[in-house]
Amino acid sequence: MTREIQITFDCGDPAALAAFWAEALGYRLQAPPQGFESWEQALDAMGVPPERRNDASAVVDPEGSGPRLFFQRVLEGKQAKNRVHLDVRAAPGLAGDSRMAALEAEAERLVSRGAVRVQRHEPAPPLGAGHIVMTDPEGNEFCLD
Secondary structure (H helix, E strand, C coil): CCCCCEEEEEEHHHHHHHHHHHHHHHCECCCCCCCCCCHHHHHHHHHHCHCCCCCEEEEECCCCCCCEEEEEEEECCCCCCCCCCCCCCCCCCCHHHHHHHHHHHHHHHHHHHCCCEEEEEEEECCCCCCCEEEEECCCEEEEEC
16 A cells, blocks of 8 residues: 655744745645635634644655655754755756756756755765755755755
């Protein structure tokens, strides 16, 4: 039996981090519940006070094939290196200089949206195709692969 998965991020600003990952992955913010035209309308109906309206956010793959990403507010900041991270496949099918150029272009795009570039790993055949280590705006590591 297969299962759907959701990837959950603990963070300080769920709305901002959800917006970053939607942009990074080509995802979209999850639509409000059925019967509501906006999240504000839904949260009003649910009685969620204004100070709690950024406690959670989610983004989804518009094609429905990728996992849902869920962002939940936590009080503590990031403490250590991630043990699990996302690999953003920014250069599928490319190799060598063209691959690294595509990764560099994506790194620049994401830096302009709040990511931080950490380290570039050059191609090391036969197994290492090259990648760039990044962090999202809250310091969560991910790789451009």
